[in-house]
Amino acid sequence: MVLAIRDVREHDLDAVLALNNAAGRSILALDSARLRYFYEHAEYFRVAEVDGQLAGFLIALRDGGQYDSPNYRWFGEHYPQFMYIDRIVIANNYHRHGLGRVLYCDVHSYAEVRVPLLTCEVLLEPRDDVVVLFHGTYGFQEVGQQRMGKDGPQVSLLALDLPSYAYVRETWLDKGGLPDVPWLTERSMPSPTAAGARASAGRQHP
Template sequence: MAIAIRDVREHELDSVLALNNAAGPTILILDSNRIRWFFDNADYFRVAEVEGHIAGFLMAMREGSDYDSPNYRWFCERYAAFAYIDRIVIAKPYRGLGLGRIFYADATSFSEVRVPVLSCEVFLEPRDDVSVLFHGTYGFNEVGQQIMPGLGKRVSLLAKDLPSFDFVRSTYLDGPTGQLPNQPWLAQRKRQGSAAPRRAAGGL
Protein backbone atom coordinates (compact mmCIF):
# COMPACT_ATOMS: atom_id res chain seq x y z
CA MET A 1 0.00 0.00 0.00
CA ALA A 2 1.58 3.25 -1.17
CA ILE A 3 1.19 6.27 1.13
CA ALA A 4 2.01 9.83 0.04
CA ILE A 5 2.15 12.77 2.47
CA ARG A 6 1.79 16.01 0.50
CA ASP A 7 0.39 19.53 0.70
CA VAL A 8 -3.38 19.74 0.37
CA ARG A 9 -4.79 21.02 -2.93
CA GLU A 10 -7.53 23.61 -3.16
CA HIS A 11 -10.02 21.32 -4.87
CA GLU A 12 -9.69 18.84 -1.99
CA LEU A 13 -10.99 21.20 0.71
CA ASP A 14 -14.55 19.85 0.60
CA SER A 15 -13.25 16.31 1.12
CA VAL A 16 -11.05 17.44 4.00
CA LEU A 17 -13.98 19.29 5.56
CA ALA A 18 -16.21 16.21 5.37
CA LEU A 19 -13.45 14.10 6.90
CA ASN A 20 -12.98 16.61 9.73
CA ASN A 21 -16.67 16.79 10.59
CA ALA A 22 -17.07 13.00 10.64
CA ALA A 23 -14.12 12.49 13.00
CA GLY A 24 -15.95 12.50 16.33
CA PRO A 25 -16.24 14.58 19.51
CA THR A 26 -12.51 15.24 20.04
CA ILE A 27 -12.26 17.15 16.73
CA LEU A 28 -14.04 20.51 16.60
CA ILE A 29 -16.47 21.01 13.72
CA LEU A 30 -15.44 23.34 10.89
CA ASP A 31 -17.38 25.07 8.12
CA SER A 32 -16.35 25.93 4.57
CA ASN A 33 -15.14 29.42 5.52
CA ARG A 34 -12.97 28.04 8.32
CA ILE A 35 -11.37 25.31 6.20
CA ARG A 36 -10.63 27.93 3.56
CA TRP A 37 -8.99 30.12 6.23
CA PHE A 38 -6.70 27.23 7.15
CA PHE A 39 -5.86 26.68 3.48
CA ASP A 40 -4.91 30.34 3.18
CA ASN A 41 -3.02 30.65 6.47
CA ALA A 42 -1.75 27.33 7.84
CA ASP A 43 2.01 26.86 7.73
CA TYR A 44 1.56 23.09 7.45
CA PHE A 45 -1.53 21.57 5.83
CA ARG A 46 -0.86 18.14 4.40
CA VAL A 47 -2.94 15.11 3.50
CA ALA A 48 -2.18 11.41 3.41
CA GLU A 49 -3.09 9.96 0.03
CA VAL A 50 -3.58 6.18 -0.11
CA GLU A 51 -4.31 4.64 -3.50
CA GLY A 52 -5.88 7.86 -4.76
CA HIS A 53 -7.98 8.48 -1.64
CA ILE A 54 -7.49 11.09 1.07
CA ALA A 55 -6.94 9.00 4.18
CA GLY A 56 -6.23 11.82 6.63
CA PHE A 57 -4.79 15.26 7.17
CA LEU A 58 -2.81 17.33 9.66
CA MET A 59 -2.81 21.12 10.07
CA ALA A 60 -0.28 23.18 12.02
CA MET A 61 0.31 26.86 12.66
CA ARG A 62 3.43 28.74 13.68
CA GLU A 63 3.62 31.67 16.07
CA GLY A 64 2.53 35.09 14.86
CA SER A 65 -0.79 34.14 13.28
CA ASP A 66 -4.11 35.84 14.07
CA TYR A 67 -5.64 32.42 14.70
CA ASP A 68 -8.20 32.76 17.49
CA SER A 69 -7.97 29.25 19.00
CA PRO A 70 -7.64 29.58 22.80
CA ASN A 71 -5.14 26.73 22.87
CA TYR A 72 -3.01 28.31 20.16
CA ARG A 73 -3.19 31.64 22.02
CA TRP A 74 -2.03 29.87 25.21
CA PHE A 75 1.20 28.90 23.47
CA CYS A 76 1.58 32.37 21.91
CA GLU A 77 1.59 33.86 25.40
CA ARG A 78 4.37 31.56 26.61
CA TYR A 79 6.64 30.68 23.66
CA ALA A 80 8.47 33.03 21.31
CA ALA A 81 8.63 30.50 18.47
CA PHE A 82 6.78 27.21 18.02
CA ALA A 83 4.68 25.09 15.70
CA TYR A 84 1.20 24.18 16.94
CA ILE A 85 -0.60 21.08 15.68
CA ASP A 86 -4.21 22.21 15.50
CA ARG A 87 -5.69 18.91 14.45
CA ILE A 88 -4.98 15.54 12.93
CA VAL A 89 -7.73 13.36 11.44
CA ILE A 90 -7.46 9.85 10.07
CA ALA A 91 -10.43 8.38 8.15
CA LYS A 92 -11.93 5.34 9.88
CA PRO A 93 -11.01 2.81 7.16
CA TYR A 94 -7.34 3.79 7.50
CA ARG A 95 -6.99 3.86 11.29
CA GLY A 96 -4.55 1.43 12.85
CA LEU A 97 -2.13 1.61 9.90
CA GLY A 98 0.35 3.96 11.56
CA LEU A 99 -0.69 7.08 9.65
CA GLY A 100 -0.70 9.10 12.87
CA ARG A 101 2.97 8.37 13.50
CA ILE A 102 3.81 9.03 9.85
CA PHE A 103 2.11 12.42 10.06
CA TYR A 104 3.82 13.31 13.33
CA ALA A 105 7.21 12.29 11.93
CA ASP A 106 6.58 14.51 8.91
CA ALA A 107 5.35 17.43 11.05
CA THR A 108 8.41 17.06 13.28
CA SER A 109 10.72 17.09 10.26
CA PHE A 110 8.96 20.23 8.99
CA SER A 111 9.13 21.95 12.39
CA GLU A 112 12.63 21.11 13.62
CA VAL A 113 14.32 23.18 10.89
CA ARG A 114 12.13 26.19 11.69
CA VAL A 115 11.29 26.35 15.41
CA PRO A 116 12.52 24.90 18.73
CA VAL A 117 9.18 23.58 19.99
CA LEU A 118 6.31 21.47 18.61
CA SER A 119 3.04 21.81 20.53
CA CYS A 120 -0.54 20.56 20.63
CA GLU A 121 -3.29 19.65 23.08
CA VAL A 122 -5.38 16.61 23.98
CA PHE A 123 -8.82 16.53 25.57
CA LEU A 124 -9.02 15.39 29.18
CA GLU A 125 -12.83 15.64 29.31
CA PRO A 126 -13.66 13.10 28.10
CA ARG A 127 -10.18 11.69 28.61
CA ASP A 128 -8.73 10.20 25.44
CA ASP A 129 -6.20 7.72 26.78
CA VAL A 130 -5.16 6.56 23.31
CA SER A 131 -4.20 10.13 22.40
CA VAL A 132 -2.54 10.76 25.77
CA LEU A 133 -0.41 7.62 25.39
CA PHE A 134 0.40 8.36 21.74
CA HIS A 135 1.73 11.83 22.54
CA GLY A 136 3.61 10.66 25.61
CA THR A 137 5.45 7.99 23.65
CA TYR A 138 6.23 10.54 20.93
CA GLY A 139 8.14 12.79 23.31
CA PHE A 140 5.50 15.33 24.34
CA ASN A 141 5.23 16.57 27.92
CA GLU A 142 2.38 18.39 29.61
CA VAL A 143 3.22 22.07 30.12
CA GLY A 144 -0.19 23.23 31.30
CA GLN A 145 -3.95 22.72 31.36
CA GLN A 146 -6.91 24.96 30.71
CA ILE A 147 -10.69 24.89 30.36
CA MET A 148 -11.57 25.72 26.77
CA PRO A 149 -13.79 28.82 26.65
CA GLY A 150 -17.20 28.09 25.17
CA LEU A 151 -16.80 24.32 25.54
CA GLY A 152 -16.15 24.00 29.25
CA LYS A 153 -13.83 21.03 28.63
CA ARG A 154 -10.38 20.63 30.13
CA VAL A 155 -7.43 20.10 27.81
CA SER A 156 -3.82 19.18 28.44
CA LEU A 157 -1.35 21.50 26.68
CA LEU A 158 1.63 19.53 25.38
CA ALA A 159 5.04 20.54 24.07
CA LYS A 160 8.00 18.70 22.61
CA ASP A 161 11.49 20.21 22.43
CA LEU A 162 13.14 19.92 19.01
CA PRO A 163 16.89 19.70 19.79
CA SER A 164 17.87 19.60 16.12
CA PHE A 165 16.80 23.23 15.80
CA ASP A 166 19.87 24.46 17.69
CA PHE A 167 22.12 22.90 15.03
CA VAL A 168 19.98 24.27 12.19
CA ARG A 169 19.95 27.74 13.72
CA SER A 170 23.69 27.94 14.37
CA THR A 171 24.69 26.37 11.04
CA TYR A 172 22.19 27.95 8.67
CA LEU A 173 19.78 30.52 10.12
CA ASP A 174 22.51 32.43 11.96
CA GLY A 175 25.14 31.41 9.41
CA PRO A 176 26.48 33.20 6.32
CA THR A 177 23.34 32.75 4.18
CA GLY A 178 20.77 33.22 6.94
CA GLN A 179 18.47 30.63 5.39
CA LEU A 180 17.91 26.95 4.82
CA PRO A 181 19.41 25.21 1.76
CA ASN A 182 17.28 25.37 -1.36
CA GLN A 183 15.95 21.81 -1.31
CA PRO A 184 12.41 20.60 -2.11
CA TRP A 185 11.98 18.80 1.22
CA LEU A 186 12.75 22.05 3.08
CA ALA A 187 10.28 24.18 1.09
CA GLN A 188 7.60 26.16 2.92
CA ARG A 189 4.06 25.86 1.50
CA LYS A 190 2.86 29.05 -0.13
CA ARG A 191 0.20 30.48 2.15
CA GLN A 192 -2.50 32.34 0.21
CA GLY A 193 -3.11 34.68 3.14
CA SER A 194 0.48 35.93 3.32
CA ALA A 195 2.32 38.06 0.79
CA ALA A 196 5.73 36.82 1.93
CA PRO A 197 6.92 33.28 2.73
CA ARG A 198 7.40 32.50 6.41
CA ARG A 199 11.00 32.51 7.60
CA ALA A 200 12.50 30.12 10.09
CA ALA A 201 12.90 31.42 13.64
CA GLY A 202 16.56 32.38 13.64
CA GLY A 203 18.28 34.65 16.10
CA LEU A 204 16.17 33.75 19.13
Protein backbone atom coordinates in the same frame (compact mmCIF):
# COMPACT_ATOMS: atom_id res chain seq x y z
CA MET B 1 -0.56 0.20 -0.63
CA VAL B 2 0.88 3.43 -2.05
CA LEU B 3 1.16 6.23 0.52
CA ALA B 4 1.81 9.86 -0.38
CA ILE B 5 2.14 12.86 1.96
CA ARG B 6 1.68 16.16 0.14
CA ASP B 7 0.53 19.74 0.64
CA VAL B 8 -3.22 20.22 0.55
CA ARG B 9 -4.76 21.50 -2.68
CA GLU B 10 -7.87 23.60 -3.03
CA HIS B 11 -9.84 20.77 -4.60
CA ASP B 12 -9.18 18.68 -1.44
CA LEU B 13 -11.04 21.05 0.87
CA ASP B 14 -14.53 19.56 0.60
CA ALA B 15 -13.15 16.09 1.36
CA VAL B 16 -11.05 17.47 4.25
CA LEU B 17 -14.12 19.19 5.73
CA ALA B 18 -16.21 16.03 5.50
CA LEU B 19 -13.43 13.93 7.03
CA ASN B 20 -12.96 16.37 9.89
CA ASN B 21 -16.65 16.56 10.77
CA ALA B 22 -17.07 12.79 10.68
CA ALA B 23 -14.26 12.26 13.18
CA GLY B 24 -16.38 12.37 16.34
CA ARG B 25 -16.16 14.24 19.63
CA SER B 26 -12.38 14.13 19.90
CA ILE B 27 -12.00 16.58 16.99
CA LEU B 28 -13.61 20.03 17.05
CA ALA B 29 -15.99 20.59 14.15
CA LEU B 30 -15.02 22.88 11.29
CA ASP B 31 -17.04 25.08 8.98
CA SER B 32 -15.95 26.11 5.49
CA ALA B 33 -14.83 29.58 6.64
CA ARG B 34 -12.48 28.17 9.30
CA LEU B 35 -11.13 25.61 6.86
CA ARG B 36 -10.52 28.39 4.34
CA TYR B 37 -8.56 30.27 7.03
CA PHE B 38 -6.34 27.23 7.49
CA TYR B 39 -5.90 26.86 3.75
CA GLU B 40 -4.77 30.47 3.45
CA HIS B 41 -2.69 30.79 6.65
CA ALA B 42 -1.47 27.42 7.95
CA GLU B 43 2.22 26.98 7.23
CA TYR B 44 1.83 23.20 7.40
CA PHE B 45 -1.32 21.67 5.90
CA ARG B 46 -0.64 18.26 4.45
CA VAL B 47 -2.82 15.32 3.50
CA ALA B 48 -2.11 11.61 3.45
CA GLU B 49 -3.26 9.75 0.37
CA VAL B 50 -3.47 5.97 0.21
CA ASP B 51 -3.80 4.61 -3.32
CA GLY B 52 -5.02 8.04 -4.40
CA GLN B 53 -7.71 8.30 -1.69
CA LEU B 54 -7.67 10.95 1.05
CA ALA B 55 -6.87 9.04 4.23
CA GLY B 56 -6.00 11.83 6.67
CA PHE B 57 -4.56 15.29 7.20
CA LEU B 58 -2.64 17.40 9.68
CA ILE B 59 -2.77 21.18 10.13
CA ALA B 60 -0.11 23.17 12.01
CA LEU B 61 0.51 26.90 12.40
CA ARG B 62 3.56 28.95 13.30
CA ASP B 63 3.74 31.39 16.17
CA GLY B 64 2.86 35.04 15.58
CA GLY B 65 -0.39 34.50 13.67
CA GLN B 66 -3.88 35.87 14.26
CA TYR B 67 -5.51 32.51 14.88
CA ASP B 68 -8.19 32.87 17.57
CA SER B 69 -7.84 29.44 19.20
CA PRO B 70 -7.46 29.80 23.00
CA ASN B 71 -4.89 27.01 22.99
CA TYR B 72 -2.83 28.63 20.25
CA ARG B 73 -3.01 31.92 22.18
CA TRP B 74 -1.88 30.14 25.38
CA PHE B 75 1.27 28.92 23.68
CA GLY B 76 1.82 32.40 22.21
CA GLU B 77 1.72 33.86 25.72
CA HIS B 78 4.26 31.36 27.05
CA TYR B 79 6.69 30.68 24.20
CA PRO B 80 8.25 33.01 21.60
CA GLN B 81 8.68 30.38 18.87
CA PHE B 82 6.73 27.21 18.22
CA MET B 83 4.78 25.17 15.70
CA TYR B 84 1.24 24.42 16.88
CA ILE B 85 -0.56 21.27 15.71
CA ASP B 86 -4.19 22.32 15.54
CA ARG B 87 -5.58 18.97 14.46
CA ILE B 88 -4.85 15.60 12.94
CA VAL B 89 -7.60 13.43 11.48
CA ILE B 90 -7.35 9.91 10.09
CA ALA B 91 -10.26 8.35 8.18
CA ASN B 92 -11.93 5.47 10.00
CA ASN B 93 -10.98 3.03 7.25
CA TYR B 94 -7.29 3.79 7.85
CA HIS B 95 -7.11 3.60 11.62
CA ARG B 96 -4.38 1.31 12.96
CA HIS B 97 -2.34 1.68 9.78
CA GLY B 98 0.24 3.96 11.43
CA LEU B 99 -0.80 7.06 9.45
CA GLY B 100 -0.93 9.19 12.59
CA ARG B 101 2.72 8.46 13.33
CA VAL B 102 3.65 9.07 9.70
CA LEU B 103 2.06 12.53 9.77
CA TYR B 104 3.59 13.32 13.16
CA CYS B 105 7.03 12.30 11.90
CA ASP B 106 6.52 14.52 8.87
CA VAL B 107 5.46 17.61 10.83
CA HIS B 108 8.28 16.94 13.32
CA SER B 109 10.78 16.92 10.45
CA TYR B 110 9.28 20.14 9.08
CA ALA B 111 9.23 21.91 12.44
CA GLU B 112 12.65 20.97 13.81
CA VAL B 113 14.49 23.04 11.20
CA ARG B 114 12.31 26.10 11.87
CA VAL B 115 11.33 26.28 15.55
CA PRO B 116 12.53 24.94 18.91
CA LEU B 117 9.16 23.59 20.04
CA LEU B 118 6.30 21.51 18.63
CA THR B 119 3.04 21.99 20.53
CA CYS B 120 -0.52 20.71 20.64
CA GLU B 121 -3.29 19.87 23.07
CA VAL B 122 -5.42 16.81 23.87
CA LEU B 123 -8.94 16.85 25.21
CA LEU B 124 -9.38 15.66 28.78
CA GLU B 125 -13.18 15.89 28.50
CA PRO B 126 -13.90 13.39 27.07
CA ARG B 127 -10.53 11.82 27.81
CA ASP B 128 -9.18 9.43 25.19
CA ASP B 129 -6.41 7.36 26.77
CA VAL B 130 -5.21 6.15 23.36
CA VAL B 131 -4.62 9.76 22.26
CA VAL B 132 -2.92 10.65 25.55
CA LEU B 133 -0.67 7.59 25.31
CA PHE B 134 0.15 8.30 21.65
CA HIS B 135 1.50 11.75 22.52
CA GLY B 136 3.32 10.49 25.59
CA THR B 137 5.15 7.81 23.65
CA TYR B 138 6.10 10.38 21.03
CA GLY B 139 7.80 12.50 23.70
CA PHE B 140 5.28 15.26 24.34
CA GLN B 141 5.06 16.51 27.92
CA GLU B 142 2.29 18.43 29.61
CA VAL B 143 3.18 22.09 30.16
CA GLY B 144 -0.23 23.31 31.31
CA GLN B 145 -3.98 22.82 31.36
CA GLN B 146 -6.88 25.12 30.66
CA ARG B 147 -10.58 25.13 29.91
CA MET B 148 -11.57 26.17 26.40
CA GLY B 149 -13.98 28.98 27.18
CA LYS B 150 -16.43 29.20 30.05
CA ASP B 151 -18.23 25.95 29.27
CA GLY B 152 -15.72 24.24 27.00
CA PRO B 153 -13.71 21.08 27.65
CA GLN B 154 -10.59 20.87 29.79
CA VAL B 155 -7.47 20.31 27.71
CA SER B 156 -3.91 19.25 28.42
CA LEU B 157 -1.37 21.53 26.70
CA LEU B 158 1.61 19.57 25.39
CA ALA B 159 5.05 20.49 24.09
CA LEU B 160 7.91 18.60 22.50
CA ASP B 161 11.43 20.07 22.57
CA LEU B 162 13.19 19.98 19.19
CA PRO B 163 16.91 19.84 20.06
CA SER B 164 18.00 19.85 16.40
CA TYR B 165 16.76 23.41 16.00
CA ALA B 166 19.71 25.01 17.81
CA TYR B 167 22.17 23.40 15.40
CA VAL B 168 20.09 24.34 12.36
CA ARG B 169 19.73 27.92 13.57
CA GLU B 170 23.45 28.38 14.17
CA THR B 171 24.47 26.61 10.96
CA TRP B 172 21.90 27.95 8.48
CA LEU B 173 19.10 30.16 9.79
CA ASP B 174 21.48 32.77 11.23
CA LYS B 175 23.56 32.68 8.04
CA GLY B 176 21.05 33.28 5.28
CA GLY B 177 18.46 30.52 5.57
CA LEU B 178 17.91 26.85 4.90
CA PRO B 179 19.50 25.11 1.90
CA ASP B 180 17.50 25.31 -1.31
CA VAL B 181 16.49 21.67 -1.60
CA PRO B 182 13.03 20.22 -2.34
CA TRP B 183 12.44 18.47 1.01
CA LEU B 184 12.91 21.78 2.86
CA THR B 185 10.54 23.74 0.63
CA GLU B 186 7.77 25.59 2.42
CA ARG B 187 4.16 25.44 1.39
CA SER B 188 3.18 27.81 -1.42
CA MET B 189 0.49 29.93 0.22
CA PRO B 190 -2.58 30.92 -1.82
CA SER B 191 -3.41 34.60 -2.12
CA PRO B 192 -6.29 35.56 0.22
CA THR B 193 -7.17 38.37 -2.18
CA ALA B 194 -7.45 35.97 -5.08
CA ALA B 195 -9.42 33.49 -2.98
CA GLY B 196 -11.80 36.23 -1.89
CA ALA B 197 -12.25 37.38 -5.49
CA ARG B 198 -13.14 33.84 -6.55
CA ALA B 199 -15.67 33.56 -3.74
CA SER B 200 -17.24 36.95 -4.61
CA ALA B 201 -17.42 36.01 -8.26
CA GLY B 202 -19.15 32.78 -7.36
CA ARG B 203 -21.77 34.59 -5.27
CA GLN B 204 -22.73 36.81 -8.20
CA HIS B 205 -24.20 33.87 -10.08
CA PRO B 206 -27.38 32.06 -9.03
